[in-house]
Amino acid sequence: MRSSPATDRGGSVTMEAAMLLPTLMLVLAVALGAVAAAEARLSCADAARIGARALARGETPDRARALALSAAPDGARVELTEGGGTARVTVRAELRIGPLRAPPLGVRAEAAVPLEEPP
Numbered sequence: 001m002r003s004s005p006a007t008d009r010g011g012s013v014t015m016e017a018a019m020l021l022p023t024l025m026l027v028l029a030v031a032l033g034a035v036a037a038a039e040a041r042l043s044c045a046d047a048a049r050i051g052a053r054a055l056a057r058g059e060t061p062d063r064a065r066a067l068a069l070s071a072a073p074d075g076a077r078v079e080l081t082e083g084g085g086t087a088r089v090t091v092r093a094e095l096r097i098g099p100l101r102a103p104p105l106g107v108r109a110e111a112a113v114p115l116e117e118p119p
Helices: 005-058 063-069
Strands: 077-084 086-095 105-114
Touching: 005 063, 005 086, 005 105, 063 086, 063 105, 077 105
Parallel strands: none
Antiparallel strands: 077 086, 086 105
């Protein structure tokens, strides 16, 4: 008994969809990873700006670090430096995308603000 051309065509479409599904899942995973990385980068940039402004207006380094860490992603590291009339803050974080065995993605942002003169 032979199958009709319509039945063969329906099975072919199902087979193509089944083969395409893993590729679509991979594209979706990459897109979601890119969005997560962009979000982490923006959080690091905001944290660096907050820390640099605090340091520039005369806050203690501990206070500026605490302010930066409050806006930074979990597990971020904050480096503070002052020199040449500028307060500079660098925020680094590692982001895990994908399976636990995947290497972490490093995200970094830096901000520099001129030191304010005391009144």
